[in-house]
Amino acid sequence: MIEQRTQSNQLTSLVGLVKDLYEITKPKVVFMLVITAIVGMVLAQPTLPSLSLLFVASLGIGLLSAAAAAMNHIVDQKIDAKMARTYNRPIAKGRLTNQQAIGFSLFLAFSGFVLLYFEVNPLTAWLTLASLFGYAVVYTLILKRLTPQNIVIGGLAGAMPPLLGWCAITGEIHPHALLLVMIIFTWTPPHFWALAIHRKEDYARVNIPMLPVTHGNEFTKNTIMLYTILLTLVCILPYLVGMTGILYLVVSLGLNVVFLRYAWLLKTTENKQLAMETFKFSIWHLLALFVVLLVDHFI
Numbered sequence: 001m002i003e004q005r006t007q008s009n010q011l012t013s014l015v016g017l018v019k020d021l022y023e024i025t026k027p028k029v030v031f032m033l034v035i036t037a038i039v040g041m042v043l044a045q046p047t048l049p050s051l052s053l054l055f056v057a058s059l060g061i062g063l064l065s066a067a068a069a070a071m072n073h074i075v076d077q078k079i080d081a082k083m084a085r086t087y088n089r090p091i092a093k094g095r096l097t098n099q100q101a102i103g104f105s106l107f108l109a110f111s112g113f114v115l116l117y118f119e120v121n122p123l124t125a126w127l128t129l130a131s132l133f134g135y136a137v138v139y140t141l142i143l144k145r146l147t148p149q150n151i152v153i154g155g156l157a158g159a160m161p162p163l164l165g166w167c168a169i170t171g172e173i174h175p176h177a178l179l180l181v182m183i184i185f186t187w188t189p190p191h192f193w194a195l196a197i198h199r200k201e202d203y204a205r206v207n208i209p210m211l212p213v214t215h216g217n218e219f220t221k222n223t224i225m226l227y228t229i230l231l232t233l234v235c236i237l238p239y240l241v242g243m244t245g246i247l248y249l250v251v252s253l254g255l256n257v258v259f260l261r262y263a264w265l266l267k268t269t270e271n272k273q274l275a276m277e278t279f280k281f282s283i284w285h286l287l288a289l290f291v292v293l294l295v296d297h298f299i
């Protein structure tokens with residue numbers, strides 16, 4: 001009887017450990033990053049790439065992204081513990097030890113790098129490792145605590161996956177792939193600052209210089225508006241250079257008109273829910289944009 005109870009306790013704590021390890025990989029964000037990488041892979045050539053290469057490259061990019069996310073949890077544990085949105089995270093709450101989290105993230109990073117280096121190509125492996133470094137070290141450890149432009153510069157790491165995917169197929173850095181990077185790069189500020197307005201008190205409490213904390217909501221809302229206009233223009237470029245067809249142009253313009261409307265309402269009305277709604281819309285916007293890039297490629 002006692003033995004049975006011990007076994008069931010062990011099983012419960014193992015399940016808890018696996019859940020916590022999974023949580024620190026930011027699975028939904030990594031899912032989205034991998035989708036954008038897959039679109040880069042598919043757009044890299046007129047015909048569908050080999051499914052095995054597509055799978056291995058996605059796995060490698062996903063593993064390194066998950067490692068970067070886990071490292072972000074390790075570096076940020078003290079501030080996470082003090083913010084309402086993040087206080088319950090596994091490391092901040094003490095459910096995972098530093099040793100477990102560091103071991104896990106190094107294992108993910110090592111396996112992702114080896115997979116990309118030997119089964120895809122060395123350039124993709126190095127660029128993906130550089131993106132991990134850009135997010136876990138340059139953004140999280142340095143810029144996040146240093147400047148309100150943290151997410152503008154740090155956003156480059158999260159914008160890299162379409163280039164990583166493209167490079168996985170062709171082994172080169174193509175200008176068309178850079179256009180896809182530019183789209184995510186200009187999308188990131190409105191995506192994040194909308195959330196930062198909603199969570200301003202959290203960031204102020206832990207002295208993180210996010211734009212709404214340092215420059216106020218009104219300035220942040222104006223900047224969101226400007227970046228959303230810039231995003232709309234950048235999204236037209238793939239059509240102008242002949243990379244996509246009319247379907248992409250029409251759908252992306254439609255999505256951006258909705259995004260612009262959110263940004264405008266956020267700027268001109270006092271509705272407290274709008275910041276969070278704008279943030280949520282930004283995620284659907286990016287997903288839809290990349291799905292339509294994919295569909296457009298085959299028609």
Ligand code: HEM
Pocket residue numbers: 028029032033036085139151154155156158159184188191192195283286
């Ligand atoms: C430096 C750049 C970025 C910053 C600072 C940022 C910030 C954030 C934050 C703080 C959240 C968490 C919201 C919450 O816990 O409720 C979030 C969620 C999310 N972000 Fe970003 N983000 C960035 C770039 C990206 C990129 C490049 C992508 C995808 C290509 C992305 C996709 C997502 C998704 C899908 C979610 C929702 C996750 C969920 O519901 O659990 N983000 N972002």
Ligand SMILES: CC(C)=CCC/C(C)=C/CC/C(C)=C/COP(=O)(O)OP(=O)(O)O
Pocket residue numbers: 026029030033061064065066068069072076086128129131132135140157158160161
């Ligand atoms: C290899 C590669 C492509 C790496 C990119 C990795 C990656 C997970 C990018 C996503 C960016 C992101 C979720 C930032 C939020 O960090 P935050 O610390 O501001 O947010 P938090 O408070 O929710 O942790």
